Amino acid sequence: MKKVEVIQDFPEVELVGRKLGPFKEGEEVEVRPWEASILEERDFARPVRDFSLTGIRKVLIREEKSSRLEELPSSFYRTVSREVRRLRERGEIEKAGEVEEAVESLVNFRIQKLARMIISSVDPGEIPAEEQVLANLLAQTLSFWEHSVGRVFEKNIDKEAGIHAKKVWRNIQGIVGEQADIQG
DSSP states (O other): OOEEEEEEOOOOEEETTTEEEOTTTEEEEEEHHHHHHHHHHHHEEEEEOOOOHHHHHHHHHHHHHOSSSOOOOHHHHHHHHHHHHHHTTOOOOOHHHHHHHHHHHHHHHHHHHHHHHHHTOOOOOOHHHHHHHHHHHHHHHHHHHHHHHEEEEEEEEHHHHHHHHHHHHHHHHHHHTTTTTTTO
16 A cells, blocks of 8 residues: 545545545545556645655755665656646746756766666666666666677687687697698
8 A cells, every 4th residue: 555645635436446535635545556656647646755855855865875775666756757847837946946956966876876786786676667777778788798898808819819829830830841740
């Protein structure tokens, strides 16, 4: 179950054979994650987690102090995006910019940690989908690069081995002559 705060009245509706609502503005309710997602997308509710500037700064401070990735809700980026959009719609442009700056700082810390984890082959665990996409791309790129570098070294080894083999053959020919049949 997921706890959300109702931000506008919601009438009782039936979804997939289950009644949802009625909910009053300001009420905190627990609903299934998919129901919460629908309510949030339609601007009827928001997660109870604090996605205000203060809340995001608290997450940023925890992220700065921790050596591992701090847990973020799976809907973090979508929720923050909706919050910034709401602030802009209400004319709070400066506050929206401050939220964006705090999130940008948070993202920078998380990208660095995520990259280190991928390079070290450490599983980042449960992370938002947007970060999972980045982790997958980093892992694929790193794997491709390692494979490419490995092929370069193999070619150089083969080439170098061939050069040494030719030198050895010339030395043998110089010792035994053109009719060098050492098996006979």
